[in-house]
Amino acid sequence: MRLTRLGIMFAICSMVAWIPSWALTVGAMAEHGVRVQVHCTKCRAYHVIDPAVLVAIKGPEYSLVNRRCRCRLTEGCRGWNNFHYLHGVMRPLWVFEEVYPRWLEE
Ligand SMILES: [Zn+2]
Numbered sequence: 001m002r003l004t005r006l007g008i009m010f011a012i013c014s015m016v017a018w019i020p021s022w023a024l025t026v027g028a029m030a031e032h033g034v035r036v037q038v039h040c041t042k043c044r045a046y047h048v049i050d051p052a053v054l055v056a057i058k059g060p061e062y063s064l065v066n067r068r069c070r071c072r073l074t075e076g077c078r079g080w081n082n083f084h085y086l087h088g089v090m091r092p093l094w095v096f097e098e099v100y101p102r103w104l105e106e
Helices: 005-013 026-031 049-058
Strands: 035-041 046-049 068-070 080-085 087-091
Touching: 026 049, 046 049
Parallel strands: none
Antiparallel strands: 035 046, 035 080, 068 080, 080 087
């Protein structure tokens, strides 16, 4: 089999985490009724988020991909809140290769 340039690109892309197009923006997630949760890395609290509420606040193009913030789930917690979407199981809304080692250094 001859490896085409496109084939090589696909092979490289399929090695990294992949987030489906319907999870890339809050507008797409609201449209597809995707279940979204925010989790804390330290206190382990979690909360279900309605993407439609985020659309109303931030607009449909807002993305949770590779986004995190200091814990807002537990008063005084210094952990990080990051986001997951439900697709069979809860899957991370970040691409490991894109956020590390930055997230480890912060
Ligand atoms: Zn926390």
